[in-house]
Amino acid sequence: MRIIPMLYRISFLIYLMLATTSCSATQELNLQSQKQTEHSKKLLSIFDKTWLRAKEKLAVKSSDEVFSQKNYQHLKSKVDTLENLEELKSLINAFLGSLNVSHTQFITTEDQDYYFFQSLFKANEVSNPKHYHIGLQYQKSLEGYRIRSVLDSYPAELAGLKKGDLIIKNNNEVFSPMSFKSTKPHTLFVKRGQDNFSVNVSPVFENIHYSMLNASKASKKIIKQNGHRIGYFHLWSGTNALFEKELKQSMLEDFKDCDSIILDIRDGYGGAWYSYLDPFYKDRESFYAFTIVQKNGDRSTNTAPQQTNHNYTNKPLVLITNSGSRSGKEAIAYQLKKDKRAVIVGEPTGGYFTIGEINFLEETDFLLYLGIAHLELDGKRIENKGVLPDVYVDYSTAPYPKRDPQLLKALEIAEKIAQ
Incomplete structure (x- = not known):
């Protein structure tokens, strides 16, 4: 068997x-x-x-x-x-944010800021490392990513996107700022107020730092209004000498025949310091003293190196600020307000006024930005307070108007004080 x-x-x-x-x-x-x-x-x-x-x-x-x-x-x-x-x-x-110390954030490769800080502290040039983007800064919320600012002449502006728009999807996938993977056209699904619509955008492949330099150049214009010539320049950042060069070129050369000037320092990044004020002063005698307050309480006070500026403008000036005007840009606002050198229009500056230090640059997927010391101007605290405008104009809450109310008010004032 x-x-x-x-x-x-x-x-x-x-x-x-x-x-x-x-x-x-x-x-x-x-x-x-x-x-x-x-x-x-x-x-x-x-x-x-x-x-x-x-x-x-x-x-x-x-x-x-x-x-x-x-x-x-x-x-x-x-x-x-x-x-x-x-x-x-x-x-x-969430933990670091509860401590209310500015310039303090854990950053990954999914953040545009990661590439900006790599450019600023590691590559030491505005153009690298490159990444895909459409020329926006965002505010993350429970709803998604809302547009905080739009860079001049970049794909988002050319597509008609505006401050306050909520971007829902990118090519039918959940949107994030780093969801762009090529320069090919992408379809964005957007909510503006009660309206939903879609737009096509073709991203650029460049560092956001470099893009802000290009946007600063592109922002430059002379606005003719009721017989007056008003120069306008948006300083998107003060984190490289190339930005300072563009500022001085605009103020001292391009706008030399203007009747008044508007300097816009909203959003972008900070970094600007004494030399960014030189185009508006014949010398530095009145410039602020800044005090560094260390973690242990030690204090050291410094003043501006004195110099005479043979080439400067005394044209009437309007400065536009908002909560995105941070760090060194707040020192610009403080000084111009202190001397009544400019009429400040908009919202209070951000109150981001510590010395920030980048940690773990050797890592490939994250950075740690820490506010390691507080700063004071003429003994006054700016951190968590900011600089108040002379003329308050809100542009921070929905529903957002079709035209920029802060710029409109700045133009109105620039016309009144024109030479």
Whole structure:
């Protein structure tokens, strides 16, 4: 009889197949578990590095209390549940944001700021590293990404996108600022007030730092209004000598035949300092003194190196500010207001007035920006306060008007004070 041995062999083969399948499944689960463990360890390692560096350097009162073991364990327990770096970023920034120290943020490659800071602190040139974008700054909310500012002559402006627009999707996928992967046309689905519409945009491949320089150049114009010539220039950043060069070229050459000037310092980045004021003064005698207040309370006060400016403009000046006017740009607003050298129009500046330091430039997927010391101007605190405008004009809440109300008011004043 061969039936029993045959059945035995078949049963044995089935057993081997099941055992092999079970073994493979177990190995796969073990591999997944190992990968998950390694990933969790990496996130925890990044969190620990961030925690220790922030505890060491962040200019916050009661540092030991803020960075206590209790707070550490509380956040660490949440890190153990996270799946990716973006979730870790949200956790870290929620904690850092609660401390109210400006220039303090955990930044990843999914943020435009990552490429800006790489350009500013590592590449030391405005053009690198490159990334895809359409010339916007954003404000993230629960609804998605709302447009905070639109760069002059970039794809977003050319497509008709405006401040306050909410971008919902990019090519039928959830939108994020870094969701552009080529210069080919992308279809954006946008909400403006109660209206929904779509636009086609073709991204550029360049660093946002370089784009802001180009936008500053493109913003330059002479507006003719009721017989007056009004020069307009938007200084998008003061973080490279090339921006200062464009500012001086505009004020001292391009607008030399104008009756008045509008300088727009809304949004963009900060960085501007004493030399950005030189086009408006014959010397630096009245310039502010700035005091550095270290984390331990030590103070040191510095004044502007004195010089005489043989080439400067005394034309009537209007300055436009908003909450996106931050850091060194706030020093510009402070000085021009202090001397009544300009009429300031718009909203209070942002009150982002600490010395910021970039950490972990050697990493490839994240940076840590920390406010390591406070700054005062003439003994006055700007941090979390800002500089108030002479003429307040709101442009920060919905529904957003079709035309820029701050620019319209600036033009009205520039016409009144024109020479």
